[in-house]
Every structure is written in C-alpha cells, then in structure tokens.
Amino acid sequence: xxxxxxxxxxxGRTAGRTAGRTKRRAxxxxxxxxxxxxxxxxxxxxxxxxxLTSVAAVQPAGHAPDPASSATSRPSAWSLKATGTDAxxxxxxxxxxxxxxxxxxxxxxxxTTDGGASWRNxxxxxxxxxxxxxxxxxxxxxxxxxxxxxxGEGEASRVFxTTDGGATWTESFRNTDPRAFxxxxxxxxxxxxxxxxxxxxxxxxxxxxxxxxRSWKVLPDKGMPAxxxxxxxxxxxxxxxxxxxxxxxxxxxxxxxxARVLHSADRGLTWTATDSPVPAGDPARGVFGVAFRDRxxxxxxxxxxxxxxxxxxxxxxxxxxxxxxxAAARPVPAxxxxxxxxxxxxxxxxxxxPTGTDLTTxxxxxxxxxDTGSYDTVDCARDLGCWAAGEKGRVARLEPGQPG
Numbered sequence: 119x120x121x122x123x124x125x126x127x128x129x130g131r132t133a134g135r136t137a138g139r140t141k142r143r144a145x146x147x148x149x150x151x152x153x154x155x156x157x158x159x160x161x162x163x164x165x166x167x168x169x170l171t172s173v174a175a176v177q178p179a180g181h182a183p184d185p186a187s188s189a190t191s192r193p194s195a196w197s198l199k200a201t202g203t204d205a206x207x208x209x210x211x212x213x214x215x216x217x218x219x220x221x222x223x224x225x226x227x228x229x230t231t232d233g234g235a236s237w238r239n240x241x242x243x244x245x246x247x248x249x250x251x252x253x254x255x256x257x258x259x260x261x262x263x264x265x266x267x268x269x270g271e272g273e274a275s276r277v278f279x280t281t282d283g284g285a286t287w288t289e290s291f292r293n294t295d296p297r298a299f300x301x302x303x304x305x306x307x308x309x310x311x312x313x314x315x316x317x318x319x320x321x322x323x324x325x326x327x328x329x330x331x332r333s334w335k336v337l338p339d340k341g342m343p344a345x346x347x348x349x350x351x352x353x354x355x356x357x358x359x360x361x362x363x364x365x366x367x368x369x370x371x372x373x374x375x376x377a378r379v380l381h382s383a384d385r386g387l388t389w390t391a392t393d394s395p396v397p398a399g400d401p402a403r404g405v406f407g408v409a410f411r412d413r414x415x416x417x418x419x420x421x422x423x424x425x426x427x428x429x430x431x432x433x434x435x436x437x438x439x440x441x442x443x444x445a446a447a448r449p450v451p452a453x454x455x456x457x458x459x460x461x462x463x464x465x466x467x468x469x470x471x472p473t474g475t476d477l478t479t480x481x482x483x484x485x486x487x488x489d490t491g492s493y494d495t496v497d498c499a500r501d502l503g504c505w506a507a508g509e510k511g512r513v514a515r516l517e518p519g520q521p522g
Contacts, residue, residue, distance in 0.1 A: 196475065196489055196506060196514035199234030207507035208455075209266065209356045210495045211258035215503030219258045220513055221266045225250035229284055231261050234515050240284020242266070251276065255303045255356035257311065257331075265290075265331040267303045267313060269353045275300035277313065279331040291325065291334040298323055301351045302359035304367060305331075312386045314359045314369055317345035322369060324386045341388030346374035348401065354423065355456035355495035357407035366413045368440055372396075372404010372420060379405060379418060381440040394434050395445035396420045402427070405434075407495075409467065411459040414439050417482040419469045421453035429453040433469065435482035448484035450476045456495035461502055470496045470506050 201220075207228075209221030218234070221227045225244055228237040244250055251268035258264035262283045268276045275293035280286060291313075293300060298315040305311035309330050315323040321344060324337045350373040351358040361367040369380040369389070377398035382389045396418060398404045406420040416436040421429025433449040436442060454471035465481040470493040476485040493508040504516035 194516055194519040196491060196493075197234075197517045198491075198512065198514045199230070199237070201228055201237050201511040201513050203228070203239075203511040205511055206494070206509045207511070207513060208254045208354060208494045209256040210456075210497045210505055210507045210513075211256045211264065212497040212499040212503050212505045213258050213260055214499045214501050215515070217258075217261045218497075218503070218505045218513075218515075219256045219264050220507045221253035221256040222507075223250075223252055225253065225268075227253060227256065227266055227284060228513075229261070229264075234513065237513075238284070240280070242278045242287040242289075254301065254353040257303055257305045259305075259308050259330075263308075263330070265303065265305070265311070267300060267356075269300055271299050272296040275315070277303070277325075277331060277334060288332075290327075290331055300325070301353040302356055304359045304361040306361050306364050306367075306385065310364075310385060312359065312361070312367060314351060316350045320344050322351070322380070326386060337386055341382075343380065343389055343391045346371075346376065346378070349374035349378070350401075352404065352406045352420075352423075352455070355407045357409065357456055357495065358405075360408050360410060362410040363413050366410070366439070368408050368410060368416065370405040370408045370418060370420070372398050372406065373401045374404075375399055377404035377420065379408060379416075379436075379440050379443065383413075383439075390441075392440055392443060394418055394443040395431055396434055397422075397429075397431055403429075406453075406455040407457045407469075409457045409459055410440075411464070411467075415464075415481065416440055417457050417459075417467055417469075417478075418443065419450060419454040419457045419471075421450075421471075423453050423455070425472075427453075433482060433485060437481075446478075446483055446485060450485045451487060456493065456497075456506075458496045458498045458504065460504065461498050461500045468496050468498075468504065468506075470494065470508070472508070475506070 205222040205224045205226035207220040207222035211219040216233045227241045254269045255267040277291035278287040297318045300315045303313040311327045313325040321339045321342045325334045327334045358370045371378045376393045377396045380389045380391045403422045405418045408418045410416040418434045421432035433446040434443045452473045454469040457469045460466040469476045472492045475489040477488045478485045493506040496506045498504040507513045
C-alpha cells in the first residue's frame with residue numbers, strides 16, 4: 119500500500135494513497151513509547167528460551183518445551199539497542215542473536231553483528247538529484263548477503279542486493295510501471311524469492327527471482343484472483359507477503375470490504391483467496407502481517423492503523439494453510455502490524471504494534487500484552503534471536519530471563 123498507506127505502504131499502500139491509504143506511513147507517526155514488560159507473562163517465555171537454547175541442538179523442534187511453563191524466573195524483556203538514528207524501521211531480518219539487518223525511512227539500512235552493541239550504516243547510496251528511498255523490507259541470508267525493497271509509486275519501487283555486508287549494493291530491479299507499487303518481499307531459500315505490488319489492471323502483481331535477487335521477472339497473472347474494489351496490501355512491517363517451506367507463500371490484504379489472505383502453493387503462479395475475520399471496510403483497515411510456522415499453521419494480525427481508532431478482532435489463526443481462518447478468542451487489544459513465531463515451539467508467537475507487544479502461548483487463540491513499547495515489526499532467528507524494530511530508530515532484542 120502506498121506509503122502512508124503503505125504504512126505501512128506507507129502504512130499499507132493504503133496509506134499511501136489516501137490517508138488511509140496513507141498506508142500507514144501511517145496516518146500519523148506516533149510518539150515512541152518505552153513501556154514496561156508484564157513480568158509474569160514474560161517469565162515463562164524467558165525460561166523457555168533458555169531451555170530451548172540448550173535443547174534445540176539435540177531435540178527436534180516439535181519436542182522443544184513450551185513457554186509459560188516455568189513458575190519462577192527473571193522475566194525476558196525487550197532490550198533497546200542504540201542505533202544512532204531516528205529513522206523508522208519497518209523492514210527487519212533476524213539472522214541470529216548477534217546479527218540483524220533493519221531497513222527504513224530516509225533510505226536507511228543498518229546492520230549489527232555484535233548483538234546490537236554497535237550498528238553500521240550500510241545504506242545504498244543515493245544518486246545525485248534523487249530523494250532518499252523508503253525501505254520497507256529486507257531479507258538477509260547471513261551477515262554479508264541481503265536484499266532490500268524500497269516502496270513507492272513508479273520508479274520509487276526498487277530492489278537492491280549486497281554480498282559484502284552492505285559495503286556495495288547492486289540495483290537489481292527498478293519498477294517502470296507508474297501503476298505498480300511494491301509492498302513486500304519474501305524468500306523461500308537463498309535463490310528463490312518473490313515481491314508483490316498492489317493491484318495493476320485489477321490483480322496483484324508478483325515479481326520473481328531464481329538467482330538470489332540478481333534478476334527479477336514479472337509472473338503471469340492468469341492464476342491470480344481479481345482484487346476487490348479498493349483492495350491493497352500494507353507495507354507496514356515487511357510481512358504482507360510471507361513464505362514457509364520451498365513453495366508456499368501467503369499475501370495479506372486490506373482496504374476493501376473484506377480483508378483476505380491469498381495463498382499459493384507453487385511459488386506464486388496460482389493463488390486462492392480466503393476471507394479473514396479481521397475487519398476491513400476502510401482504506402486503513404485489514405490484515406497487516408501474517409506468519410506461518412509451517413505450511414499449515416498461521417497467524418494474521420492487523421486492525422486500523424489510525425491512532426485512536428479501535429481495532430476489534432484484530433487477530434486470526436489458521437490450521438489448514440490459510441484455507442480457512444478463525445477469529446482469535448481473545449485477540450490482540452489494538453492494531454498490530456508485525457507477528458513472528460518463537461522458533462522451536464508449536465504454540466508461541468509475538469505480535470507488535472505502536473502500542474505494545476502481545477504474546478500467545480496457544481497458537482494464536484488468545485493473546486496477552488506483555489510490553490507497551492512501540493514497534494512496527496518483529497522477527498526471530500532459529501537460535502532464538504528475536505528482534506523488534508519501529509519508529510524513532512527503535513530496535514530491540516529479546517533478552518532471555520534467568521531461572522529463579
């Protein structure tokens with residue numbers, strides 16, 4: 119969605135385009151909130167994280183202990199890391215507890231390899247006479263290789279690739295269609311990935327790479343269902359297009375009469391669309407982010423990104439790969455733009471937004487607020503390196519608690 123809209127698009131694209139579409143870029147930038155973690159809720163997560171750190175190496179993911187099972191421990195909590203910038207970060211790639219990439223406003227891309235103790239500005243250079251780009255998504259394969267997506271109408275939508283930790287960048291795609299507005303990007307593996315644009319000629323446009331982002335091509339749209347009137351995606355967290363496994367990918371929408379989640383099982387060639395219970399009916403409402411821990415179990419979050427607006431039923435879950443969605447019994451309490459599963463667990467995930475972080479320990483059926491700090495996106499690496507990022511340069515890492 120267009121910035122603003124693409125809140126994310128700027129909030130979503132929606133943002134971008136109308137103020138609602140403003141897409142979030144949001145309708146308005148909300149003041150950063152420091153927030154205090156809910157100690158009781160975080161405690162179980164922290165104990166589980168410690169247990170998983172030692173158990174994951176010797177046990178399959180499905181056998182890892184479930185969080186929220188420890189009675190006494192020093193609680194886990196987000197630990198803010200000084201980034202030295204006031205850019206708003208909606209793109210985040212957690213490589214590990216030590217390495218992460220963030221991408222955001224003012225053409226800013228940062229990388230840390232020491233757990234956030236220091237950050238290197240590795241932003242792609244701006245050509246003479248050009249304005250700074252709006253980066254909304256980053257996919258990183260390690261500390262040296264990453265792909266970033268800039269959003270906007272026409273040539274503002276671009277893709278850059280680095281193989282040397284951001285020392286140099288290659289522009290591998292520049293949108294030349296003024297009707298297209300790219301929002302999100304995802305990779306199935308180190309070679310195969312997709313990016314998506316808001317509807318062009320009535321259908322979402324899908325861009326594909328098979329060489330790690332070196333080159334891109336627009337896929338045929340014969341297998342893409344028609345978009346609803348006013349439908350768009352939200353570039354709010356880099357999670358409006360997500361994948362799981364070698365071929366499955368999901369696309370989250372909003373802005374129309376119904377908020378939908380589209381699914382493809384063949385890397386974007388053919389798609390099916392399913393209504394979600396997350397309210398829409400306005401350019402500022404819909405599903406902003408989705409996460410699948412495998413090709414079957416997924417969570418969707420969203421709401422109304424405008425400050426002060428209510429966001430009822432802003433979370434949903436699927437247990438059949440997105441063919442059907444059920445509303446959360448106790449949803450997140452407010453608009454949430456980002457969501458991520460905690461690695462090596464079957465039921466635990468985090469959702470973030472401008473007013474806080476929520477935790478589920480039952481696969482998305484119920485949520486509890488555990489922190490009130492402002493974040494736009496969240497991502498976790500397999501070594502339990504969970505990171506969150508958002509406005510005013512805010513980046514935090516989840517620090518595991520200690521057994522009591």
